[in-house]
Amino acid sequence: MIKIGIVGGTGYTGVELLRLLAVHPEAHVEIITSRSEEGVRVADMYPNLRGHYDELAFSVPDTATLGKCDVVFFATPHGVAHALAAELLATGTRVIDLSADFRLRDADVWAEWYGQPHGAPELLGEAVYGLPEVNREAIRDARLIAVPGCYPTSVQLGLIPLLEAGLARTDNLIADCKSGVSGAGRGAKVSSLFGETTESMKAYGVAGHRHLPEITQGLRRAAGSDVGLTFVPHLTPMIRGIHSTLYAHVPDHSVDLQQLFTERYANEPFVDVMPAGSHPETRSVRGANVCRLAVHRPQGGDLVVVLSVIDNLVKGASGQAIQNMNIALGLDESMGLAHPALMP
Numbered sequence: 001m002i003k004i005g006i007v008g009g010t011g012y013t014g015v016e017l018l019r020l021l022a023v024h025p026e027a028h029v030e031i032i033t034s035r036s037e038e039g040v041r042v043a044d045m046y047p048n049l050r051g052h053y054d055e056l057a058f059s060v061p062d063t064a065t066l067g068k069c070d071v072v073f074f075a076t077p078h079g080v081a082h083a084l085a086a087e088l089l090a091t092g093t094r095v096i097d098l099s100a101d102f103r104l105r106d107a108d109v110w111a112e113w114y115g116q117p118h119g120a121p122e123l124l125g126e127a128v129y130g131l132p133e134v135n136r137e138a139i140r141d142a143r144l145i146a147v148p149g150c151y152p153t154s155v156q157l158g159l160i161p162l163l164e165a166g167l168a169r170t171d172n173l174i175a176d177c178k179s180g181v182s183g184a185g186r187g188a189k190v191s192s193l194f195g196e197t198t199e200s201m202k203a204y205g206v207a208g209h210r211h212l213p214e215i216t217q218g219l220r221r222a223a224g225s226d227v228g229l230t231f232v233p234h235l236t237p238m239i240r241g242i243h244s245t246l247y248a249h250v251p252d253h254s255v256d257l258q259q260l261f262t263e264r265y266a267n268e269p270f271v272d273v274m275p276a277g278s279h280p281e282t283r284s285v286r287g288a289n290v291c292r293l294a295v296h297r298p299q300g301g302d303l304v305v306v307l308s309v310i311d312n313l314v315k316g317a318s319g320q321a322i323q324n325m326n327i328a329l330g331l332d333e334s335m336g337l338a339h340p341a342l343m344p
């Protein structure tokens with residue numbers, strides 16, 4: 001069995017890791033940390049996990065005990081993995097970080113967008129960006145994996161077929177994205193209150209959201225050139241889910257886009273290209289490690305619209321983290337993830 005540690009076990013992505021790992025046949029969660037809930041049993045706090053983790057209780061983060069695990073997931077705010085990753089890697093523990101700490105290749109760009117110096121620039125050389133659909137070979141045997149952000153996962157998967165094929169104009173891409181409130185984490189914030197988010201919807205971060213440099217880094221790689229992207233995230237009155245409506249100018253009409261997308265993802269277990277004319281819904285991916293895509297060319301014009309939906313907590317975070325673990329450890333990539341059980 002793979003010995004697993006989770007740092008940040010009381011948060012939304014930490015609990016989602018527990019939910020998914022409960023049915024992973026090779027994983028055993030040995031340690032789960034929380035600074036605020038030390039000693040509390042996981043199943044007492046999360047009754048949906050009763051019968052799976054009856055002996056497991058939250059403990060404070062401690063690198064000596066975490067270092068005995070084979071894999072440690074960081075489900076923590078940015079900066080925490082910066083502080084602890086090097087020590088764990090030195091003990092031979094693999095680190096899979098759900099935060100943004102190792103996603104950007106350039107420490108200065110990270111510092112600019114996250115408003116603090118990068119805490120472990122010496123590790124950036126070995127950090128692997130964990131988007132399996134573009135980086136699978138590098139993930140195999142990786143010791144330090146940066147799991148992509150939720151918006152970046154849905155936007156990159158939707159646009160890279162057009163960019164890799166050299167079909168989309170790269171100077172005026174648009175990503176109009178809607179997220180459920182769980183994207184903001186479990187911490188108490190006025191902006192996440194029921195009364196602030198129900199029966200209302202708003203854009204935010206129009207001037208510049210911290211996922212912009214992560215998305216453009218990935219799109220640049222797919223296009224092989226610089227890209228211009230307008231990215232506007234929105235908060236919507238749902239708990240889970242991201243719906244991205246993506247716009248790209250594709251002046252070449254000779255390529256069958258449905259076929260292009262279908263072939264690009266033909267061997268991808270967790271990307272579903274829906275039939276032509278489809279409108280994927282976030283509820284169709286709820287609880288599942290899946291991105292569903294649909295490609296449209298309205299009225300036969302030059303503007304192509306790609307619709308991309310994921311569950312922000314699964315393909316946008318914890319499910320993708322486990323997919324990365326499976327690849328890195330040489331397991332079946334779908335292990336523990338193949339039954340996309342719907343949430344109650």
Ligand SMILES: NC(=O)C1=CN([C@@H]2O[C@H](COP(=O)(O)OP(=O)(O)OC[C@H]3O[C@@H](n4cnc5c(N)ncnc54)[C@H](OP(=O)(O)O)[C@@H]3O)[C@@H](O)[C@H]2O)C=CC1
Pocket residue numbers: 007008009010011012013014033034035036037061074075076077078080098099100148149150182183184185186187312313316317
């Ligand atoms: N929510 C989402 O949809 C997504 C989140 N992410 C990223 O994943 C990470 C976790 O997100 P999420 O689960 O939503 O966050 P939450 O705010 O829900 O949970 C954060 C967790 O980290 C722990 N924590 C906070 N500060 C520290 C610290 N200094 N040292 C150790 N543990 C700490 C908290 O527990 P305690 O305070 O008790 O220690 C809590 O368990 C973030 O970096 C987020 O950006 C990525 C993709 C999607």
Ligand SMILES: CC(=O)N[C@@H](CCC(=O)OP(=O)(O)O)C(=O)O
Pocket residue numbers: 098099100148149150151179180181182183184185211233235
């Ligand atoms: C709705 C909401 O607030 N979403 C979060 C993004 C999700 C997230 O957790 O950020 P990372 O992917 O960078 O880790 C936000 O906009 O800040």
